[in-house]
Amino acid sequence: MKEYLCLRVPLRREMMTTVRLATGGVCSAAAMSYDGGEDCKVCVTESLLLLMRRGYSAASVCFSAPEEGGGVRVCVTGSEGSCGQAASDEDEIALALLNALAEDVTMDRDGGALKAIAFAFGQQA
Amino acid sequence: MSAELRNQQADEGAEEREEELFRRYRETHDVALRNEIVEKYLYIAAVLAKKFVGRGVDYDDLYQVASLALIKGVDRFDERKGLRFSTFITPTITGEIKNYFRDRSRLVHLPRKVSELRVGIKRASEEFFAKNGRKPTAKELAQALGVSEEEILRCSDAGGVVSLDTPVEHEGEEGMSLHEVLPAENDIFEKVEDRDALESALRTLTPQERDLIRYRFVRELSQMETAKRMGVSQMNVSRMERRVLQKLRETMKRSMVEG
Numbered sequence: 001m002k003e004y005l006c007l008r009v010p011l012r013r014e015m016m017t018t019v020r021l022a023t024g025g026v027c028s029a030a031a032m033s034y035d036g037g038e039d040c041k042v043c044v045t046e047s048l049l050l051l052m053r054r055g056y057s058a059a060s061v062c063f064s065a066p067e068e069g070g071g072v073r074v075c076v077t078g079s080e081g082s083c084g085q086a087a088s089d090e091d092e093i094a095l096a097l098l099n100a101l102a103e104d105v106t107m108d109r110d111g112g113a114l115k116a117i118a119f120a121f122g123q124q125a
Numbered sequence: 126m127s128a129e130l131r132n133q134q135a136d137e138g139a140e141e142r143e144e145e146l147f148r149r150y151r152e153t154h155d156v157a158l159r160n161e162i163v164e165k166y167l168y169i170a171a172v173l174a175k176k177f178v179g180r181g182v183d184y185d186d187l188y189q190v191a192s193l194a195l196i197k198g199v200d201r202f203d204e205r206k207g208l209r210f211s212t213f214i215t216p217t218i219t220g221e222i223k224n225y226f227r228d229r230s231r232l233v234h235l236p237r238k239v240s241e242l243r244v245g246i247k248r249a250s251e252e253f254f255a256k257n258g259r260k261p262t263a264k265e266l267a268q269a270l271g272v273s274e275e276e277i278l279r280c281s282d283a284g285g286v287v288s289l290d291t292p293v294e295h296e297g298e299e300g301m302s303l304h305e306v307l308p309a310e311n312d313i314f315e316k317v318e319d320r321d322a323l324e325s326a327l328r329t330l331t332p333q334e335r336d337l338i339r340y341r342f343v344r345e346l347s348q349m350e351t352a353k354r355m356g357v358s359q360m361n362v363s364r365m366e367r368r369v370l371q372k373l374r375e376t377m378k379r380s381m382v383e384g
Contacts, residue, residue: 017275024279035180035226042176089211093172096215 006062011052011081016045019061023074026063030072032122039101040072040121046094047076047117053091054114057081071122077108078115140209147204162199163192169211170195173218179273180226187222194221242280245270326376334369341366 005026009015020041027037044061051059056078064073098105102119109115146165150158170191178184198214249269253261267274327335333355340351341362348366352359 017273017278020275021278035223038177038180046176090172092209092211093169093215096212097173097176097219100216100219 003065004062005064006060008058008060008079009048010058011048011056011078016048019044019048023061023063026072027121030065030070030122032072036122040074043098043102043119043121044074044076046098047074047119050091050094050114050117051076051078053088054078055082066120066123069123071120073118073120073123075116075118143210144204147202147210150199151203159196159199163196166195166199166210166214167192169214170218173215173222177222177226179276182226182229187225190221190225191218194218239280242270242272242276246277246280322377323373326373329376330369330372334365334372337362337365337369 005022007019007022009019023041023044024037027040032040048059048061058078058080060077060079062075062077064075065071066073095107098117098119102121103123105117105119107114107117146158146162149155150162171188174184174187174191177187194217195214198217201217202210202213204210246266249266250261253265253269261269263274263277267277270277327338330338336355337351340346340354341348346354348359348362352362355362357365
């Protein structure tokens with residue numbers, strides 16, 4: 001991994017704009033296309049909302065630029081608060097959307113409870 | 126019975142009802158049944174369309190694209206494959222929306238939108254200050270202009286003052302200044318956009334009005350010669366020309382504002 005940028009955010013809807021703007025900046029710095037950047041913003045927002053709906057009250061969003069292949073890898077991890085909420089229909093759509101837009105989507109679960117979501121954009125094999 | 130178990134049972138019940146609905150539709154191809162399914166899942170089209178707002182295409186257009194994709198998806202879905210319909214339809218709708226963006230990319234005028242928004246921000250700020258005696262926040266501006274807070278912040282970022290001597294890299298060549306790489310006043314993209322807008326505006330004219338445009342501005346005939354060819358008086362041509370030009374100006378202005 002070449003470079004990192006990490007944000008730690010309280011999981012409140014009014015923080016989403018800040019995270020989206022930061023995501024746009026990171027994608028632009030990684031020379032991603034405008035559409036790629038917008039898709040990445042959607043995925044970061046969806047990941048945060050997923051964690052929020054599961055009961056987390058804060059999350060960290062870490063962007064990294066892989067040494068090879070270019071693009072951006074993002075890891076959104078829930079912290080603080082419980083993770084007791086069951087998955088809803090909205091979550092199902094969010095997960096399908098993540099899989100449709102991002103590459104290499106992985107879910108980190110701790111005893112069945114969702115803990116982190118990671119995905120990549122613009123990576124070349 | 127625990128809440129988790131109750132939720133699980135409810136989920137299983139919903140899945141069974143969904144399967145049953147699609148099985149009946151697959152067997153009967155009953156249009157009423159298809160409509161029932163589409164109505165039931167139309168919220169997915171609405172949810173997904175909202176995720177793509179702010180990229181230069183109106184929500185209503187995105188919702189329409191998403192709804193059409195949903196209708197097509199209902200026909201293609203096979204419940205026997207064991208997938209939930211929402212899991213199947215989300216990538217289908219997303220794909221259609223992205224195709225729409227790709228097809229429309231030539232017509233989505235982002236730079237122009239930003240410049241229009243900047244004018245709006247300036248006006249709304251002044252109005253807000255006059256009314257409240259203080260400057261507005263980004264959120265207040267967003268509410269006043271009916272756009273997202275993000276668009277306001279992104280727009281103010283895009284409007285930063287930059288020196289024309291700022292060194293930039295252009296087409297792989299370093300050490301050039303910004304004023305050397307800035308497009309000329311009549312940039313080729315602007316020309317393409319203007320031609321598109323004009324073509325759309327011309328389509329709103331009647332055949333007689335289009336004839337007038339052809340004689341006067343393509344063949345460059347005089348009003349008198351045009352009148353002869355169209356079998357009307359020169360006065361009529363003069364009046365019609367004024368009216369047509371006004372109509373074209375208004376249509377073009379509207380299409381540029383709406384992007």
